[in-house]
Amino acid sequence: MGSVPEQRFLPHIAYDSVIFGFSGEQLKILIMEYHNTGMFALPGGFVRVDEPLNDAVRRGLRERTGLDNIYLEQFYTFGSLERYQPEVMETILQANGFAVDDFRWMLDRFISVAYYALINYNKVNAQPDALSDSIKWYPLNDLPPLILDHADIVAKAHRTLQENLERKLVGMNLLPSRFTMKELQKVYEAILGTPLRRTTFQRKMLSLGILKRHEKRYSGKAHKAPYLYSFEGE
Amino acid sequence: MGSVPEQRFLPHIAYDSVIFGFSGEQLKILIMEYHNTGMFALPGGFVRVDEPLNDAVRRGLRERTGLDNIYLEQFYTFGSLERYQPEVMETILQANGFAVDDFRWMLDRFISVAYYALINYNKVNAQPDALSDSIKWYPLNDLPPLILDHADIVAKAHRTLQENLERKLVGMNLLPSRFTMKELQKVYEAILGTPLRRTTFQRKMLSLGILKRHEKRYSGKAHKAPYLYSFEGE
DNA sequence: CCAAAAGTGTTATATATACACCCATGA
DNA sequence: TCATGGGTGTATATATAACACTTTTGG
Known part of the structure; x- marks a missing residue:
């Protein structure tokens, strides 16, 4: 069980990433499962106070996949009120034995900037973060139930990827x-x-x-x- | 000289809007000029703590243009460090006679979600906000120098509009x-x-x-x- | 009846699709 | 020499472009 590094993050701002890989003729994405909660979520993170937004996402991707220089595209920023469910994060913190008071800022409302990434499935060495015990590939059409609005984020990522496919010719980023x-x-x-x-x-x-x-x-x-x-x- | 209404906003999060109109065979956008500073900026605003992001933008557009039900599209979220220039907002606050200490949060780093809108030029009754003395149409190819990264935001808005033109058939939103x-x-x-x-x-x-x-x-x-x-x- | 601009028809060209055929490979 | 899948040639359909022609309008 790790511990969250003491960093200063911008409050209320998060990012989520839909990391696409291709294997067995299927499109898959990386999903994290949180310790002892049965909760599943997209890999995401926060932005340091002195860090550009795009750098924060690349940093997160490096930590999760071990990869650098990933094809990455920002596609939408989610800011509805439905995504504000403090009890979800509270459950996750408690399951990890953290004192909720120390992480009060995590229970606030967050606006999340969403990115999708295309990576070579075989090069990935997926690493869970401090709050989760696994990060695994799931076929896009057979995902576990996701927290908050993460299913919407995945759906929009997929739609955007489809739209961009001819215009930006991104198919090869998923292959060796x-x-x-x-x-x-x-x-x-x-x-x-x-x-x-x-x-x-x-x-x-x-x-x-x-x-x-x-x-x-x-x-x-x-x-x-x-x-x-x-x-x-x- | 108005006063900023006492609202609770999410810190560090802003939006900017590129409002397109069409007149005299030219594409134009609405630009605000701040009192006594010679500074020009896109119309923007903040998100109330209990308000969905998209609603905040529509509220701002209504206040600036008097219009409802506007064609609106979110296109990118800007989060570089170059856009953090507290002295700019400080100058603006001082020029308006505000005590900077009361608006310390405005000098923080902001991540800005950018939208573009397409509106019928003739229906607009443009209204400046509390900090600016004018809001005027400028041709896209003859803009005044804009603060922060607002020129980048305009450029990206224009590029996105061009890309979306065939796919989404948005041309008619600019006409009666x-x-x-x-x-x-x-x-x-x-x-x-x-x-x-x-x-x-x-x-x-x-x-x-x-x-x-x-x-x-x-x-x-x-x-x-x-x-x-x-x-x-x- | 003329000039100006709008609308449509016709033909040519480019692009996309469907289908067929031939080629390379290892058993 | 056969079955399998890869590559390319050719015909067909469709979409785009170029150009010409006709129509409507007010002076």
Whole structure:
């Protein structure tokens, strides 16, 4: 059982992160479970008084995933009153043996800036924080019940990711640096939730001019070996 | 000289609004000038402790423009350290004859949630707030120097508006409820900053199926009278 | 009847989709 | 040489653009 480091944070301001990974042809996100409460939440955190907002989020992601230089996008700031449920945080603090009085500021109303991140599933070494005993991948369509408005945050993150997919071409951030066209297509299909035509997809991706073709990958299977591609600049 | 109403606001959290209007074939935004300081800023405000974030912004817009039910979109939350310049707010408070000690919280670091609004220029009755002596329309490409990071906020608002223009079809929010195709085209051109082909534009808009055609508008000029259109649902 | 601007028709071009075919691979 | 999946060629459909033509209006 760790202890919350004594830092000075901006009151009333939090961030939450929807961390997307791709594995087994499914889109997954990282969810934390709090000690002895059966409560699940998005990984989030607070902003130090002398720290830029974006740095705070990157710091949190580094602590949770061990990764730096992550593809990260701020997508909405949640400030409704429904998200103000002090009893939730109180339960969590008590379950961890903290004196609630010492963390009174955590029971205040928070406005949360939400980000989504796209990361390479295999590179992650997920680390829980002081208040939680696990951080695990869950398929997007099979999440545990989440606290506060975190289900809304996930839904909006997914919608925004879908909208940004063609415009910002972010699919490759979920894959290792070298990938086949089929793997890339599976990512797109997982994000959009619909099957795509193989040949059309291949041509569209190639026509963008942002993929570099490399050697073939021989799988040992009895069929033509697919080319490996990388995103320009890797 | 008014006085700031005694309200309890969430500390460290503000909002800023980029209010777009369209007049004289130009895109314009509302800018406030502070008393005796030569300082210009976006209209903004604070969030009451028991008030949803979005409501706070709508309340501010109502106070500034007299309008309700405005097209409003949250687009980014600004939280860099460069935007922390307490001397700016100090100057403004002093110029208004306020005792700085009574408003110490205003000198803190603020994270600002930014929104843009699209309104019908002619319906606005712009009202300055307690700290400013004027609120005026400025063309987007001829703004006065703005405080803090407000120029960045405007730039990002404009970029987001451009990106959303096709996807969300927001052009009509800047016009009166009945408008000609030419007027709508001028709005699009002002937002995108490029001329569009007349015939192509007409066809594209009509093909969307969201415009209702009404009677013609006779201008007294010696040419064919254009049809008036409205957005479905007005 | 003319000039100006609006609306529509026609054709050309570009882009997206569907389908077919050929190629590489290992058993 | 067969089955499997990858890559590309070709036809078709659809969307976009360019241009011309016709219509309406007031002088």
